Amino acid sequence: MKILARHLTADLFNCQNNQLNDNDLILDMLKKILQDLEIKLISHTIETPVNDHHVFMLILNEGHITLQIYPQLKYVAMDIFLCQEDAEPDKLGQAVRSFFKPDKIKTTVLKRGDFGTAKELKPKVKTKVAPLRKIHNTGAKVIRILARRNNSQ
Template sequence: MNLSARQLTIDLYHCKNSKLQEMEAVQYQLRELLEAADCNIIDLRAQELADDHYAIVTLFPEGHALLHVFPGLRYVAGDIFLCKEEAQPEEFFKAMRKFFAPDKTKTTFLKRGDFASPKDFKPTIKTRVAPLRKIHNTGAKVIRILARRNRS
């Protein structure tokens, strides 16, 4: 058997969606997203883990999806594992980014199931950090900071 899979981990910082507080709304969104991607959901469970966060776990034949949501921090951590080489977990990320509306994201792609010999094994990992807001008037801010320092 040859297994080649892809996994995407996501960190969403400073989320703006007010539904972050509503575990059922996030659970519904995750179900809708996975069903639209033709994932046959076996089980989807949401559980409040502490006063400050909850988790949603989804199992399907093609893999799994997991979200940890911290409403007080406006932070979401998650991953999706898909047991198909041609899988595109990036679509999952795009939909989550659209739903949660974060200021900054961090994604890491992992290629899983590489059965090369141990001496040839080098994991394929790509990490990307991207702020979603642009800084306005950067030049003017730098000039003000320098002017304050010169006065001191």
């Protein structure tokens, strides 16, 4: 089965990096990651359509990266498309995630150009939650269960 490209999308929630408005720093980080992974950058653009939203678009030799950054929400939407059968967009994605330090991540990986069966076309979706967030979520669930028991008695 021939795969034409690999496509990773990720939602980065509650990013702990306080420099989400520093476009120059973010662009430098992206350029360094691309250089480290030996991925050629052809061009880039940064737009700020509204004050609380920044858009990064990087055109690569074989693919692209886009970031939609909402600093007030501490949210980043990431899209990485690499046009190689053996591409590893998750390496690039992991480096970007390390910079933003999100509490929760939801990723989807697609094999683009996969002309297999419909069952094989289903994307893989992974959700990761930072350890402290897991503890908080578990504690909140326990409190809700105990509150329901007390209310029903």
